[in-house]
Amino acid sequence: MANVSVAAEWQLLYNRYYRKPEIYQMRWKHVDLSRNKVACASFGGPIAVIRDDSKIVQLYAESALRKLRIFNSAGVLLSETVWKHPGGRLIGMSWSDDQTLISIVQDGTIYRYNIHAELIQPNVTMGKECFEQNVVECVFWGNGVVCLTEGGQLFCISDFKTMKPYKLADVPGLTEDDMLQPTCLAVREPQYTMSGNVEVLVAVGHEIYVVDEDEAQSIRFDEPSGEDSEMQNDDYGNLIGPVQKMIVSPNGKFLTLFTHDGRVVVVGMESKQIAIDYSCESALPPQQMAWCGMDSVLLYWDEDLMMVGPLGDPVHYFYDEPVILIPECDGVRILSNTSLEFLQRVPDSTESIFKIGSTSPAALLYDALDHFDRRSAKADENLRLIRSSLSEAVESCIDAAGHEFDVTRQRALLRAASYGQAFSSNFQRDRVQETCRTLRVLNAVRDPDIGIPLSIQQYKLLTPVVLISRLINAHSHLLALRISEYLGMNKEVVIMHWACAKITASASTPDAHLLEILLDKLQLCKGISYAAVATHADNCGRRKLAAMLVEHEPRSTKQVPLLLSIGEEDTALVKATESGDTDLVYLVIFHIWQKRPPLEFFAMIQGRVLARDLFVAYARCHKQEFLKDFFLSTGQIHEVAFLLWKESWDMGKNPMASKGSPLHGPRIKLMEKASNLFSQTKEHTFESKAAEEHAKLLRIQHELEASTKQAIFVDSSINDTIRTCIVLRNNRAAAKVKSEFKVSDKRWYWLKTFALATIKDWEALEKFSKEKRPPTGFRPFVEACIDADEKAEALKYIPKLSDLVERGEAYARIGMAKEAADAAAQANDGGELLERFRKTFSQNAIFDTLKMPFQGVS
């Protein structure tokens, strides 16, 4: 059978098969891993290589200056730079989760590089102690690092985004008195610990300590369950130590130790139970140790790579060149000078199809396709055999295809799946499509030029979004765009990044030309933030380009602040006004207000109606003096007058100010000033006169208050002042006010009648009515009496009403229906009037009768 060759490459570890396909022949030349320090990023990330300055190496035809070179996983050079940093030897170098290369030198300085070998500023240091004591070792994880100093102290950065170093607790035995050196270090990432903080495992002497910020605790392990029961718990820990090497499993639950006597021990971190205890042939500690997924542990000595599983004999692989183990979530990548391999446990689906002699449904289905291709009737026979479990077989083929790196084999497996699918009724058909789509993406990024050899499991863990961001970081924009499109993801991230990268890279392209290039691509994505691109352009020192770009930003909330920051205040004001969002206009106003001298500011907003009005509204509430300056400088004298007038009013209202000295002096002055200002313009003669009269009134009121010794006049109207005078029976004062303000006779009659009615001085009222023929007629007298509910008094004046309709109505109002009707009858349109009276009189009666029965209920 054709499948035999596949399984022939597998190795069996106890009952599990492992495979180690070669993924790339390395494209690089003359790279010897043994001469270099190498940092390989997980998830198929880049490889950083730099000559190891802790080793003595022979220089061939090369510069003595060290070069940091960054390759993709296929050994294609991405970037390089000369390393000439001070601070001593390079101690550790590793890629962070967001693919920043973190390198730490002896004095604790951290140099960060992006994938383009560009130094990311600023450089950070691990702190004073590290500087003084020197860093001797560091252990990295995805988002942090722990450093050990010569003085035996531990320092930690637990988040590369904030880069804040802090000290961990001192470990007993590492203090200066004992001068012990730890044999090895390991880190449990914060995401796996109970506390959520990083825990460092330090092996010192016979002990292993778990160290965090607050304390260092020694840990003990239980004996292996079973036969060795004569050993005491306490002793077992001692039997393990001193530990020469240790690593934590990818899920943080297990710890692998290599002991002084050459044993590989795997213990559970929480349970402290020993899962594996295997004695190696030599007690020499391995150079490298790594977990292969969660399945087994790899140990590497020169030329010998050994894989230990829970049970059974280990598997040995032999290499004639140095290798580097790169742990991944589902296996280990093995990098050598010439090739990159991926060691993983054979997935169950693949095993069921390709295992020698397998008769699983999936194997039969795969076989059936082979027969079908060869037009053999056996195809049908196979299919019939597995009819009942066809969908399961299809599923397995799809799954196996996903795990395959070899495109031909992917195709064969997918063909088998779709062949089986044709005979299966109850299978989710989009599974094939989905896997095809994923595989297309994977094959695209696995291309040696891109060099990201992700397995399907890694891809799912990494998520497409992160993959895209890694691609754009590596400036593979086109591929990132294609993949986004293909997967139906938002293209904005890609295009945005491209645009920014393009601007950075095109320093010599003229603005107009570059703008054209950018717009061409930016238009691909609706709703993209032009403002963000413009900000970047501005940061790159291309202010003009920024201004051109921001013009295209549809969101004014983003556009306006940016325009301000690039100094385009005029445009900002125009755009803010156009948006109708007054908040934005205010933003611009305050910005200009702060930056420009007042006169310039005034000139700028004077021509802009909305900005001016908003400024005035704000200043009215909060900056009145400044507002006066504005009105003065723009020649709006009457507005200043209004402000002064209001000020005088506020002064009177303010209870604090009215205590003590009489305030009418300053108040009157303000009013007179206002009146003066009003009089400067033709249109405001009315206001001018009013302000003048107001001042006059206030003066008179103060005099009245002084003479009557009653503080009841100030700030009442002229009418009220007169009324108060009459009520106080001070007729002379009333008459004086009347003549001062030329109160018309008509108004005077209304005023006085009502005032007299209020104090119920009916005698005076009657006298007043007889002074002369009232210019208002007798209506004021009638109404004043009716309002005061004095029918008898009202009757004195009703007959004197000349208008018959009025007379009728007056009678009606005091309830004299007959007289009302009589008057109405005499009037011309009497019929209508009569009808209305009838209605009013009857309506109230209706309500009363209606309400009766309900009263008890509500």
Add this chain to the structure above:
Amino acid sequence: MAQIPNLENAPLNLKSIREKSQRELVNLLKDIRGTKCLVIDPKLSGSVSLIIQTSTLKELGLELRHLSEEPVQTECTKVVYLVRSQLSFMKHIASHIQNDISKAIQRDYYVYFVPRRSVACEKILEQEKVHNLVTVKEFPLYMVPLDEDVISFELELSEKDCLVDGDVSSLWHVAKAIHELEFSFGVIPKVRAKGKGSVRVADILNRMQVEEPVNTNDVGRPEVDTLILLDREVDMVTPMCTQLTYEGLLNEFLHISNGAVEVDSSVMGSQQEGKKMKVPLNSSIFDAWNRNCDFLGLDKHTVVDKLFKETRDLNFEVVVQVLRQKATTMKEDYTEINSVRLFCRSLPLGSLVFAVEVMTQTVSELKDFVKKLNSLPEMTRHIHLAQHLTTFTSKQSFLSQLDMEQTLVEAESYDICFEYIEELIHKQEPLTKVLRLLVLFSITNSGTELLHSYGFEHVNVLNNLEKAGLLKKQEFKSNWQTVKRTLKLIVEDTDTSRPVDIAYVYSGYAPLSIRLVQQAIHSGWRPIEDILKLLPGPHLETKRSGFPSSPSVDSLHGASNGVADGRRSVVLVVFIGGVTFAEISALRFLASKEGVAYDLIIATTKIINGATLIETFMDKQG
């Protein structure tokens, strides 16, 4: 007492909007742990009471206070200010905090802006050096449903801000609110706008759609078919006239605020004199009724004041007749069961029902009876209110004012009107009343002793009204005559009990604003373009693109469209600067006419009447 309006039968799902606001507010308040003191600006607290029960707020561990100049008296260490973004409030808040600092009281301060933060407000906090002491957040309350068909943006100052101060913030707010509606109900395809503000709102709305598009795929076919935007400025005549519908009159005389009126309790037949009581109008949940609900297993929440729903839009004259009729029938029912009533007179209502049951009535009859009993409180309530109103409407001064308004609207004999207004001034009648007529006079014709009577502080009002174009000093020719004639605003012989035209709401005057809406819906504005040009501000009719082709036709002619798929189309009418109850009634009348295939939703910056509108123009001095 429940003040939250009932929204069961709304043509749009307004309830979801209200619930969203409720959730947002509760979440905002829950963010702050422990007991806290909530300080609301007084106007806003009215709006908030329309979306959430005060009891719900108290359950969140809140002490409630109103914002004023006075420092907040509370033991709480956390003070939450819930305020509209108005500059004047910032000074209060700043002074409160400074006061606490001077007394060495340590508190956490939170300022929640409604509906959003504002640069200008925060600037003041900054300048008062308290900005770093407060946590600033926003509560995006852009609108409050007042009724099944009425939404308010709660922008009472909109008209004054726009016309006098040139502060057009409210236009953005209105556009934002409509855009929010579009997120729920789809992009409105047809837009008609008249007036400067309206056209601007339509423009901002289009911008918002570009900046922050409503995804048409998410929302599906738009539920609202047409948007009609109208500036109050276009028709200032209508609000200046006295409304003659029941609800309108209630508002004119008793001032409806947040769905209730406040009257002296003696008006409602209570014995306690001089005590004020709140009478809710839209919704009524009475304790007695609730007990009966429990007793009979009826649903409590469906209780709406049906009687009010029936009568609110009628001309008040008719309301009196309707009430009389209803009362008479009820009286007859009463006599029927009078024996029972006598029998258990002393029993409480619950036991009364029980007693009736004992007297061998069937259950369904019993329920009928209880339903009638339930309408009793409504009946009495409205009889009380109506009677209270007649005390105003039967006054001579009221009648002559109506006369005067009629004369002004008909634009005849100005001399009488002028004399009348002069007399009002002499009598020192309320300033708003005088200004209302003056404005009417100025608009319908061409434009004192005012200051002497009322005090010089009112010079600002005049100035403001003049800036707003409501009062005109110089003689100028008015278009009113033409407008009135062409749009048939004066309708002779209106039968208010069987109205055929919207003119019934003002007993003979058809509100100009509603005529414009009527035209817009029935035949579009093209035929009356000449008239539109005579009214202030530009106008605009557009179709907005970007929808999956909708089957709607050009105009909303007849029943041909909208009902095709069994669904009535919805027209959203937005008044920028406020709308009166009478106008709402007129719109409801339009929608209720036979053969009409659309529902109307009315949105407004605020419910107004002439007096409240003019009051906004009066700067509070000092």
